[in-house]
Amino acid sequence: MVATMNISLPEKLKRFVDRRVKAGGYGSHSEYLRELVRKDEEAASVQALRELIREGLESAPGPTWEELKRELTGKPLRKKAQRR
Numbered sequence: 001m002v003a004t005m006n007i008s009l010p011e012k013l014k015r016f017v018d019r020r021v022k023a024g025g026y027g028s029h030s031e032y033l034r035e036l037v038r039k040d041e042e043a044a045s046v047q048a049l050r051e052l053i054r055e056g057l058e059s060a061p062g063p064t065w066e067e068l069k070r071e072l073t074g075k076p077l078r079k080k081a082q083r084r
Helices: 011-024 029-058 066-071
Strands: none
Touching: 011 029
16 A cells, blocks of 8 residues: 655755656656655664664673573583593
């Protein structure tokens, strides 16, 4: 489903959009604005991912894989075999 949205722009911005539509090969003003919104949405997603990565890097280290397996299975840690 496509929703309709009307926007008001000052004349200077409307002329800018007109030029961008022609120069960018867009079929309409709507195509140009949809592209801007998609790019902004992608930028917001990238920023959110960067924030999650930063939080992860700043957090304390988690348990090791062996510790997680022990916790999930209830089995004690396996001792490594000694080499002879």
